[in-house]
Structure formats: structure tokens, C-alpha cells
Amino acid sequence: MAVLARGAVRRPSRFRYWRRWLTAYLFIAPWLIFLLVFIAGAIVLAVYFSFTDYDLLSDPVFVGLKNYQKAFQDESFLHAIRNVATYTAVVVPSQTFIGLVMAAILDRKIPFRRFFRIAWYLPCVASSVVTTLIFMWLFLPDGFINAALNFVGIDVRINWLGDEATALPSIMFMNIWATAATMMLIFLAAIQDVPGPIYEAANLDGAGPIRQFFQITLPLMRPAIFLVVLLGTIGCFQLYDQVKIATNGGPNEATLTVTYLIWRQGFRDLNMGYASAMGVILFAGIFVISLIQRRVLDVRPDY
């Protein structure tokens, strides 16, 4: 009798348990399928293909670490890494600094704040294709950039994107223009989180707005700065659109980047294995850099 009663109670509860389990998986199933195929599956395939030679026409051939060895002896790949490093070293500090200045200004009670915020943010929302095309036009020898320089007395007719010396700096400028305000928004959210009483205390101590910014706001925003530097670095490592549209890595490989090389090897020259290996190296690079930055910038805020 007791056994029967226990069984009678148990059976529906287990049934209900499985039913709930099933319902939950039905809810996530459509999303999980896409994720398993196009992210999890793709990651496994990327690693697998990086150990093979594969040109789409014949079957992939396992070659061990050959692609990785090839990458580190490939003059173009090393050159691309140097370009990306230079690019990151200029763009990340610039966009961080400008974003910070923008946020600091918008945090003040100045007139037209809402207008400034939206105006500065517009470069971030237009597509990379549109902003790149616009800047290609502005950077022409007969374009507005040279005209503006002539206007202030610098008499030049530089072919900005066509000259080896100025192509990469031009793309740097383009991207700082297009990303600084994204950083501003992150900083703005962080600035507004700084507790008000700290400023009141500083006011009583006679600290001016500039000193308050450097001695209170900035130290308290270390987590936001870390985030901005990290996002900025990841973005810089992936520089692609501007290079693909404006310069195709040229002139003379002056704007060659790792991602452009992945495209060129994979989709122009059909070296799928080699392109995968460069992708894995790119991921490893981003992973290591973000670990180092976490160490260096030490994200805990000290209130």
C-alpha cells in the first residue's frame, strides 16, 4: 500500500519534470541550433581546417602545423601584424582620449548638450561603407582635406590614400573619427555613476572642475577605461572594412591588415587552411592582449 502510494505520487512528478525540461529546450531550440552550427560548429571547423591544406576543389589534406609555421615566415603576414600594431598604438589612445574629453564636456551643464551628444554620435551610426566612401572623396588630391590645409596656409596636394606614407595614417584618422563617440557613451555612463557626494566634498575643499576631473572622476572610471581600451583594441585588431573598400591593402602593402590577409588567402586565393590558421592566430592575439590589459589596468575601482 505504502509502495503503491509512493509510486503514485512519484510518477506524475517525474513526468512533469521531463515535460518542463522539454518545454525549456523547445524554447531555446531554434536559437541553439543556429548557435551550434554557425558558432560552435564553425569554431571546431576553423581549428580543424587550420591543420589542413584545402582549396575547395579537392579534399582537405592534413598537414599538421605547416600553416602556422608558414604564417610566421610569411613576409606579408608579419608586415600585416606590424601595420596592425602601429595602427592600434595610435588609434586606441586617441579614441580613448577624445571619448573621455567628449564625456567630460557633456557631463558639465553646458548649453546644447543634447545637440552635441547626437551630433558627435552620428559618425558612429553611419555604415562603414558610407563613411569610408565619404573619406575617400575627402582625401582625394583635389578633395576637401587638402583644401582645408591650403586654407590655413599649408600648400599641399597629397594623394592621402594613394601614397605609401599617408595611407595608414589616413585610415587611422577615419576610424578615430568614426569610433570616438562610441567610447564617449561608455564613459558618459560611467561618469554619471560616480557618487555625487564625492564632488560636494571636493567643492568644499576648493578643488576646481579640472582638478576634480583628474583626481576624482578619472581614478573612479578605471573600469570604464579598461573596457574602452579593450573594445578599442579588439576593434583595431579586426580592421578590415576601410582597407577592403579604400585601399585593398595597398599601396605596396602599406595598409595590409591581418583580417584583409585572411580574406585574400581564403576567398581570393582559396587557401582555406592557411586563412583558418591566420584566424586562429588572430584570436590568440586578441585573447592574450586582453589578459595583459586586464592585468595592467587592474579593473577594481578603489572607492
Next chain:
Amino acid sequence: MATLARAQTVAVHRPRFRLRISRVLFLTIAAIFTAVALAPFILTVSGSFKTKSEILDWPPTIIPTVIQWQNYVEVWTNSHFFPQWIANSIFLAGFHLIAYIAICSAAGYAFARMNFPGASVIFIAILGSIMIPGQVLWVPKFLILNQIGLVDNLFGIALPNLADVFGVFFMTQFFKSLPKELEEAASIDGASTFRTFRQIILPNAYPALAALAILQFQGSWNAFQWPLIVVRSPEHLTLPLGLASFQGLFGVNWNWVLAGAMFNAVPIILLVIFFQKYFIRSAASSAIKG
């Protein structure tokens, strides 16, 4: 007493004086930033109205001497596939919004409200995958599409984009913030989980769904990298790809490029101006996530 009064006036006066100087300084810097941010757009608008000869003038004019709509008409009619590119972009954005929101809200609801085995494992694995740059997966994703015959097909662009983590994360956070009483009342009435979700939960989630939709529209409308890998034929290009193809092959016709760029930029700029708060909040939430 007198000293105290003096000290007080000093304390009141000094910050006001400083504030005024810093105000002028801040406003000046703000004006410079505004000019730099807006000038390229303003020059694009002006350039898109210039005649073919004026656009080549040196020094370039800021305001066109003759304003004409010719470039807009030509970019629409002379470049064979331009209307098709816009239609493709609208189709992709529409498909993406509907499918993405359906998929992400269902999954987000399961993560927020149902305790099921494997939930935390899946969630952690997913958060780890955010670190992987999209370009690393170009080759394998392309090869998968090649297997299922979706290369050079609009669905080849659309389907892989549904494998995304942000939307599920976003919706999970939102559903967690809804009061549990909503479902409890429904389950007493005997409604099934799916019916509760569709008829009670989703109508309460409109603000979150709208925010997600707006952000996703921007991503889909502006997308460049992945569509460039998937489609080749001119009739399957999206608007950004089509615009990018304007330069390169045949000598650049900047009149068309600038007028064409307006078709891509204006919808997004209007969207941001009207729905500013969603964009600003999303940047703030990415700060919290980090």
C-alpha cells in the same frame, strides 16, 4: 564675524569665475568636435547635388553653384541594380528582425524563467564565444553554406546572423525584471507555457523588443563583411555592397557615390535621432556587461 563673511563671498565668487572660463573653453572644444563630426556629412549632402563638372573643381566649393537632383535620378535609374540592392537590404533587415526577435525572446524567456539542466553550462559557453572575432569564422561559415547550397543567396547572409548572443543576453535580463505574478495568474487559469509566453509575456516586453529591433536594424542595414563573403552576383548585393562596388571597377563617379551613400545613411541617421535613448542605453549596457 567679518572675516567669516569675507570667506563666504570668496567661496561663492571663485567657483563662479572659474566656471565661466571653463564654460567658454568647453563650448569652444564642443564646437570644434561638432564641426569635425558633421562636416563630412554636410559636404556629402552638398556634393550629392553638384554637377559632374563642379565636383571636380579645385578648390572644391562648399555650397554648389547649381543645385540639381540629377545625381539621385541617375543613381536610381542608370546603375542597373540600385533599386534591387535597396530591396535586398530591406528584405534582409525585415527577415532578420522578425526571426531574430522571435528566436531571442523565446530563448531569453527560457533562460530567465525555466530551470533546466544544462542552462548554466550553455550560458557560460556562450559568453565565452563573445571573445571570438567574426573574421575567424569566415572560412568555416562559408564552407558550411557551401555544403547546404546557400552561397550567393540572401539566406546565406541572413541565417548565420541569427547565431548571436547579445539578443538572448539582453532578453534574459529583461524577462528577469518582469514580476513573476504575471505567469502565476496565467498558470492558475490553466494556460500552457507557450500561450502564457505569447499572450502575456510578449505584450509586456514591447519596450525591450523595440530596443532590440532598432539596434539590430542598424547592424543589418549597415552590414558589410559577411555579405561581402556570401554574395557575388550583382542582383544579390545589398546596398552597402553595391555602393562599395561603385568605386574600383569602372572609374569612380563621385556624384553617384555621394547620392547613393545618402540612401544608406539617411534612414539610419533619422532612426538614431528619433530613438536616441535606445542607442545611448545600449552603450551603457555594454559597459555593465564588461
